[in-house]
Amino acid sequence: MTRSWSIILPWATPPVKPNGGHGNVYAHAAKVKRTRQTMGLLARQAGIPPLAACRVELTWFVPDRIKRDVDNLTWTLKPLCDALAGTKAWDHKIVPDDTPEFMVKPMPAIIYRPGEPKEMILTITEIPCTT
Template identity: 30%
Template structure:
C-alpha cells in the first residue's frame, strides 16, 4: 500500500543552491546554518503533518514554483533537497570524531526512514513549475511511502 503527502515548506525560494560557492569561512558557516535550519524546519513540519515513522521506503521529490519565469536548472535545487532528506532519517547522536578527536554535534532527524540511502529513500530530480503571476515563490516536498509488510497487514 502506498501513501502520499504534500509538505509545504516555509520558503519562497531555495535556501541553498549548488551555485553558492562557500569559499570563505563565513560562507561555509552560513551554509551550515542554512542546512541545520532546513533540517529543523522539516522535522517540525513532519511532526505537524503526522507523517509516519519507521516506514519501509520513502520517495522524496522537491517542487519549486518560482516567482518569475527566468530560466533555472534543477541541479541547483539538490543543495536544498539533501538536508531535507537527511531530516527525514533517524538523525545522528552527538559524538567525538575518531579522526580529529573533536566533538561532532548531534543531527536531528524525524525518523521516517533509517537512512537516506537507496535502500530506504528515492530522490527523483526536483521539479520546477511555471510561475503564477502575482504569487510569491513556493517550495514543497511530495512524499510517498510504503510500510513494512508486517505493519501493512500483508503476510
C-alpha cells in the same frame, strides 16, 4: 493504499544554495542546519509515521520564466532528506536511512505557474522497501 504527504515549505526560494555562503563555510553550515531543523519540525507536525521506504520529491513553483538551474535545488533537497532519516534530535526519522533502498529521491522540478507566488512543496510518498 498508498499514503502521501505534501508539505508546503516556508521558503519562497531555495534556502541552501551552492554559493549561498559565498565561501563562508560557517554561514553555509548554519543554513543547512536551520533547513534540516525546520523539515524535522514540519514532518512531525504532518504526522508522518515510520515507513519502510518512501519517495521524496521537491517541487519549486515559480511565477515567471526566468532561467533557473534545477541542479541547484539538490542543495536544498539534501538537508530535507537528511531530516527525514537522520539521527539528530531535531530530525523526524521516518525511514531507517536515506539510501536508495529506503528513500527514492528523483531530481527536483521547477514548474512555471503564472500569476501565483513562488512556493516550494516537498511530497513524501510511501513505497515498498526494495530489501
